[in-house]
Amino acid sequence: MEGRKIRVIIAKPGLDGHDRGAKVVARALRDAGMEVIYTGLRQAPEQIVETAIQEDADAIGLSILSGAHEYYFRRVIELLKEKNAADIIVFGGGVIPEEDVSTLLNMGVKAVFGPGTSTKDIIEWLKGAVGSRRFAEV
């Protein structure tokens, strides 16, 4: 695994069509040397988890601006557990009230990036998170 490029799925779960953030982040991660799979709109949690497992992804980033974040994060994390893939890092962003961030973190989301976040911060964080995940595997 050492030296392998970071593989990350950027996904838009549910019916929300706001994809500017997802696409900008996907592109920034790609420019930072990661392998990025952007799913496009209207992904069911099942599809997202399936893609992540098939692509042997290190992480899944969910982008939600419709207010349905709690439902979708919970569902993705449940499915990962069911498929014995709970080691895949889940993070995300969008319009997510601060009060909800702790709920998401408690359910196992590793980081939530709100509006105004620099993509550099996301890149740095993801490198660190994937690094310790791989270290744990060794």
Place this chain on the structure above:
Amino acid sequence: MFKDDELKRIAKARAQYDEVVKKTIARRPERKETFTTISGTPVDRAYTPEHIKDMDYLRDLNFPGEYPFTRGVQPTLYRGRLWTMRQYAGFGTAEESNRRYRYLLEQGQTGLSVAFDLPTQIGYDSDFPLAQGEVGKVGVAIDSLEDMECLFEGIPLDKVSTSMTINAPAAILLAMYIAVGEKQGVSAEQLSGTIQNDILKEYIARGTYIFPPTPSMRLIVDTFAFCSEYVPKWNTISISGYHIREAGSTAIQEVAFTLADGIAYVDAAVKAGLDPNVFGERLSFFFNSHNDFLEEVAKFRAARRLWAKIMKDRFGVTNPRAQMLRFHTQTAGCTLTAQQPENNIVRVALQAMAAVLGGTQSLHTNSFDEALALPTERSVRIALRTQQVIGYESGVANTVDPLAGSYYIEWLTNEIERQAQEYIKKIDDLGGMVVAIEKGYVQQQIQDAAYSYQRAVEEGEQIVVGVNKFQAAEEGERPEILRVDPKVAEEQIKKLKALRTRRDNLRVKETLELLREAARDSSINLVPRILDAVKAYATEGEICGVLREEFGEYRESVVL
């Protein structure tokens, strides 16, 4: 516009000015090497008659209400009546949204603007599996005529105008509105309002598409034809640049892609045998008002002039009302920051002022807390008050198009029009907007602009106050936010199930089969069949279900 000898004298004076500038810069350099608008158009130090020397007042500007309508579509504009103050609202159940509408009307709002939840926008009933988690979230959940009746309970449809942000299933929601009107004793001819009905920008930027382009365009043309005959005061479409801009486009792309969408709709309707002199009157537009104040004012003026030319020269339209670009504006949601949210009140005020100076027909001002959650009653009131302060206190509504004749504004108006025309030419060469979308060209252009903007922010070239400069360690108190009661979905589903057992299901089946027949035969207008199904209390999901079976579904071409 300017005489030759005057231009010569100005050129001479300019040479002197340039010398002075050189010395000044040597002493104190300018803040940047080059200045540009937020859309990247280079901006000179000072504008003079030299920049607009070819301008011909009557040809390029003319009087307000006269072709090419650069100065506005009405001769008296806000001296007659202020713009319609129309706040986009809706959440939870129809009952809750009805309460918010009545509140807004009491507060002096002059038109309604309905926000639907995502399942409604994508043609799913609230109990459909993919609707889970989304019911009532970004707007009101409407499953059937029954919900629509609740939504407008006690609101006389002959007294208000209603704008509905609904696209792929626009014909269904319009049919519901007509049916509610009938029940109130208001005939379809008396109804006024707008359906967004703009599918092309859904493929490009907003994402609530259902069907592929061909049947989608047919639905739109069918609503044009139906409304020309039966709902003559209705705006059959709101051709929207708003979401294109929100997706990250420049001001120029916003104008170009919106008008190119408009060209595609007019083309489709003309091909179907409709007269652009007639349906052209009911086309309306929807633009964004972003941060670069003067660029935005110029943008609205350029869009108006360019559309008038397109209708006249390209489509041979002679009816002035069908050459006019009438538009709604919303301030730019993407400029709202989650950091120091109160700053957004100021941003919104400036953006709203640009829209007014640009001659908008109606306006939504965003609430300062929208980067955090749905707006509260308090934040919506501040947003509405912002419009009222502009309208009643600032004095800008006293004269029409007050920035006309500004060298910079006129130069920039020309420039935006010129650059937009280049894009439209490019899209024509690709084979028109539908092809350009299918090839991903438009989406790619917007994404490139969005990405370079993000980079400019991260590199500090583009300042966002409170985000990459002037950050506060203490963000102050988080404003109270609005939450949609999680019980909304439960209640909505219960209501829906009860309806399905109570209604005349034979009649529902019959109307749906007649709709299916119409879907298979493009010579039949779909709207009357949809209206029959709606009146039988067929649900939105059932109606869209039939159309999905017959038309298939659109698959996005993902470009990154």
